[in-house]
Amino acid sequence: MSAEAKKLAISLADIRSAMTRVREHVHYTPVLQCSYMDALSGYKLYFKCENLQRTGSFKVRGATNMIQKLVSSWQGPGRPIVVTHSSGNHAQAVSLAATRCGVESHIVMPNSCPLVKVKAVEGYGGKVVLCEPTEEVFNHHFDIHF
Numbered sequence: 001m002s003a004e005a006k007k008l009a010i011s012l013a014d015i016r017s018a019m020t021r022v023r024e025h026v027h028y029t030p031v032l033q034c035s036y037m038d039a040l041s042g043y044k045l046y047f048k049c050e051n052l053q054r055t056g057s058f059k060v061r062g063a064t065n066m067i068q069k070l071v072s073s074w075q076g077p078g079r080p081i082v083v084t085h086s087s088g089n090h091a092q093a094v095s096l097a098a099t100r101c102g103v104e105s106h107i108v109m110p111n112s113c114p115l116v117k118v119k120a121v122e123g124y125g126g127k128v129v130l131c132e133p134t135e136e137v138f139n140h141h142f143d144i145h146f
Contacts, residue, residue, distance in 0.1 A: 059093035087113035095126030
């Protein structure tokens, strides 16, 4: 394994720490089996039903983990503010995770995304900023350059 890969590698301890951070903020989701799918595939399959999370995807786990880490290490004045650009599950996950962690979130969404997605983000507490569907507009709005 290269030195760069070792820096990026996560350990079992990292996974357990993340589980501890997110446990009270996410739903427990079952692992299910389906004999029909097993027969079709020729393998024993297991399905982790993350579609049963409040936001409909696993992404709330990662968002919660990162925001919890941010909050616990925050050295600045007041509370941190999180910003993301997304029109889907990630937008909803960040919005919900931020709200649950007591952090303000700004979600930049393309003005072409369905209203139901905007309302979902707002329902989870995110402040939606609509933009043209380009990265250039996002960077200009928040004066962020990568």
